[in-house]
Amino acid sequence: MSAPAIEVRGLRRVFRVRQGLFASPREVVAVDDVSFSVPAGSVLGVVGESGCGKSTLARLILGLLEPSAGDVLVDGQRLGGMDRRARARLIQPVFQDPFASLNPKRRIRDIVAMPLIAQGDVARADIDRRVGEALDRVGLSREQGTRFPAQLSGGQRQRVAIARALVLRPRIVVCDEPTSALDVSVQAQILNLLAELRRDLGLTYLFISHNLAVVEHIASEVAVMYLGRIVERSESERLFAAPRHPYTRALLASVLTPEPGLGVPDVGLGDTMPDPANIPPGCRFHPRCPVAIAKCSTEAPRPTADAAGLVECHLA
Amino acid sequence: MSALLEVADLRVTIGSTAAVRGASLTVNKGETHCLVGESGCGKSITALSVMGLLPRGAVRETTALRFAGEEIGRYGERQMERLRGDRMAMIFQEPMTSLNPAYTVGSQMTEVLRRHRGTPRAQAVDRAAELLARVGITAPGLRLGQYPHQLSGGLRQRVMIAMALMCDPELLIADEPTTALDVTVQAQILRLLAGLQKDLGLGILLITHDLGVVARVADRVSVMYAGEVVESAPTAALFAAPEHPYTRGLLTCVPVPGKVKRDEPLGSIPGVVPRIQPGFAGCGFRDRCAQANAACAGTIPRREAAAGHEVLCTLPPGWGGAAAA
Numbered sequence A: 001m002s003a004p005a006i007e008v009r010g011l012r013r014v015f016r017v018r019q020g021l022f023a024s025p026r027e028v029v030a031v032d033d034v035s036f037s038v039p040a041g042s043v044l045g046v047v048g049e050s051g052c053g054k055s056t057l058a059r060l061i062l063g064l065l066e067p068s069a070g071d072v073l074v075d076g077q078r079l080g081g082m083d084r085r086a087r088a089r090l091i092q093p094v095f096q097d098p099f100a101s102l103n104p105k106r107r108i109r110d111i112v113a114m115p116l117i118a119q120g121d122v123a124r125a126d127i128d129r130r131v132g133e134a135l136d137r138v139g140l141s142r143e144q145g146t147r148f149p150a151q152l153s154g155g156q157r158q159r160v161a162i163a164r165a166l167v168l169r170p171r172i173v174v175c176d177e178p179t180s181a182l183d184v185s186v187q188a189q190i191l192n193l194l195a196e197l198r199r200d201l202g203l204t205y206l207f208i209s210h211n212l213a214v215v216e217h218i219a220s221e222v223a224v225m226y227l228g229r230i231v232e233r234s235e236s237e238r239l240f241a242a243p244r245h246p247y248t249r250a251l252l253a254s255v256l257t258p259e260p261g262l263g264v265p266d267v268g269l270g271d272t273m274p275d276p277a278n279i280p281p282g283c284r285f286h287p288r289c290p291v292a293i294a295k296c297s298t299e300a301p302r303p304t305a306d307a308a309g310l311v312e313c314h315l316a
Numbered sequence B: 001m002s003a004l005l006e007v008a009d010l011r012v013t014i015g016s017t018a019a020v021r022g023a024s025l026t027v028n029k030g031e032t033h034c035l036v037g038e039s040g041c042g043k044s045i046t047a048l049s050v051m052g053l054l055p056r057g058a059v060r061e062t063t064a065l066r067f068a069g070e071e072i073g074r075y076g077e078r079q080m081e082r083l084r085g086d087r088m089a090m091i092f093q094e095p096m097t098s099l100n101p102a103y104t105v106g107s108q109m110t111e112v113l114r115r116h117r118g119t120p121r122a123q124a125v126d127r128a129a130e131l132l133a134r135v136g137i138t139a140p141g142l143r144l145g146q147y148p149h150q151l152s153g154g155l156r157q158r159v160m161i162a163m164a165l166m167c168d169p170e171l172l173i174a175d176e177p178t179t180a181l182d183v184t185v186q187a188q189i190l191r192l193l194a195g196l197q198k199d200l201g202l203g204i205l206l207i208t209h210d211l212g213v214v215a216r217v218a219d220r221v222s223v224m225y226a227g228e229v230v231e232s233a234p235t236a237a238l239f240a241a242p243e244h245p246y247t248r249g250l251l252t253c254v255p256v257p258g259k260v261k262r263d264e265p266l267g268s269i270p271g272v273v274p275r276i277q278p279g280f281a282g283c284g285f286r287d288r289c290a291q292a293n294a295a296c297a298g299t300i301p302r303r304e305a306a307a308g309h310e311v312l313c314t315l316p317p318g319w320g321g322a323a324a325a
């Protein structure tokens, strides 16, 4: 078997944040001892609430952030020692806000050409040809390539970001909330495009979203994060049909499908909000967990893994 | 049921944008009416028109704008000020724009009651604490002393709701009240609104672009597209038998767990929402509509597909046989 497209081992990232001028800095453990691997050609969806560490995980895997501990392997190679240009040929990002991530002063075709130019050894004619191909792939015309980001709609801008990610023909694309800023009709266009590209080009995705319906649609496997840890990971069908972690169950219960008459479910979490700078002892979910038992507040559950995934709960 | 809010043929122009182009809607007492549609279709501008809070330079026309039976279309700013926050309240799309960062939650909440009712401070504080508890905040005393930036997004949104309820409004307009929140918090806030409505008999105009939210909380739905209400129906009817090509398209775009298989394409509507200038004629959806025909450039008839189910389209009700969605 070939190496997994992505493998992370014991990955941890701590931020030091100062909350007031005179307060001593506090530590935020944004990603806390996370390990998993993503087989080539598959899609790992990552879900979880705001602040649980999804984007930090994405940036660690992209090599945009240094881990505090642990390793990231991309296509079997350690990210740590890898040359920037080699890394760019392997793995590329698509971020949430297509406007913030595109330089407003550059034309679309120049934005898409940037990764090729940064390689330093691609001939001008090749650059033009490959930019043209990438624009075609995402459904943008050559004429649109001459425009500036402000002259495109949100969905078209996200296509530009995808074209830029594809122009080096990477194996892996890390998508961090790629459709969250888009309207539903445009979201559908972009999801269909991403699915088609994956099939045609054999790409591997790490796909981050807080929209579970979107993740269910695109991901073959799903990891659920809570305050920096993956508390459940399993094949997509199984996770949605038979969630094992109480937090996963609450997340699924909160999904409001467009089915009239069902009302809004009681997810049973109370109003305590998770605070990444103040992770509770024991199971980090216990202050909100509707089925917590006595030892949950003192003893952290260990992950139990089987062939189909992992869950981290005393009751699972 | 009696009409609490009636908006007839609302038109709003802001500079070279025809933001709302003849929208009509009614919110009954004790009813949730959802206004749904894509970014820029005019949902917020419709809400702000009702509240008399349109941006500078906006021009508003209506044939009727009635609140609790009274025509408020020609109210001056002083009269509107008396209504706002009292008998009609609004929760804004961005909570930080309506919470003042310089004042504590407590002083902002009590100020509303003191201004409208002249309620003594101690009593107003009690009322604020009571409402914070009611919206599910566990330590109201503590929260009253805090500043908005010290609260999480979910707490801020609860504070906004509590503040909107200070004077027992009859009408609550909520503009995307849960869009910025996590799904678990969204579910909690929506349950809360539903509970309050049942207890207090509020009429709610809820603005959202999330069809899941609409399906679960609305009694009636109006779908907006490019400044017009293109379809309006009781919720069950809208989802079971959508008529307008845009509504039908929209319903196929939403991934529904278990409905569309992985890697099978979702339905989608090609193209993008157009920017409509004053003087535009015909159907605003026609450059994206697979059913467009010559008549679509003319005046579009408003038809009744069933009792209380109105559609703005040239196609006959029930076109194409069974509903596509």
Ligand SMILES: Nc1ncnc2c1ncn2[C@@H]1O[C@H](COP(=O)(O)OP(=O)(O)OP(=O)(O)O)[C@@H](O)[C@H]1O
Pocket: A015, A016, A017, A028, A029, A030, A048, A049, A050, A051, A052, A053, A054, A055, A056, A057, A210, A276, A277
């Ligand atoms: N550069 C940074 N400096 C300090 N703290 C940070 C930094 N980046 C992230 N954090 C903190 O790390 C935690 C995880 O943040 P992250 O952005 O990874 O969450 P997320 O799951 O992507 O959330 P969202 O859904 O809101 O995007 C948060 O508490 C965040 O405040």
Ligand SMILES: Nc1ncnc2c1ncn2[C@@H]1O[C@H](COP(=O)(O)OP(=O)(O)OP(=O)(O)O)[C@@H](O)[C@H]1O
Pocket: B014, B015, B017, B018, B019, B037, B038, B039, B040, B041, B042, B043, B044, B045, B046, B055, B093, B209
């Ligand atoms: N202050 C303003 N000045 C000029 N144009 C505006 C202003 N506010 C809104 N518009 C325009 O009016 C139209 C309707 O905007 P509105 O804010 O009502 O949309 P919306 O349906 O609420 O969208 P969203 O889902 O993005 O909140 C848009 O074309 C918008 O660009």
Ligand code: SF4
Pocket: A245, A246, A247, A283, A284, A285, A286, A289, A290, A291, A292, A293, A296, A301, A312, A313, A314, A315, A316
């Ligand atoms: S370990 Fe305990 S608190 Fe944590 S999820 Fe399981 S039951 Fe809930």
Ligand code: SF4
Pocket: B244, B245, B246, B283, B284, B285, B286, B287, B289, B290, B291, B292, B293, B295, B296, B300, B312, B313, B314, B315
């Ligand atoms: S009026 Fe014409 S263009 Fe508009 S939605 Fe109906 S069929 Fe389509």
Ligand SMILES: [Mg+2]
Pocket: A054, A055, A056, A176
């Ligand atoms: Mg993020």
Ligand SMILES: [Mg+2]
Pocket: B043, B044, B045, B093, B175
């Ligand atoms: Mg709006």
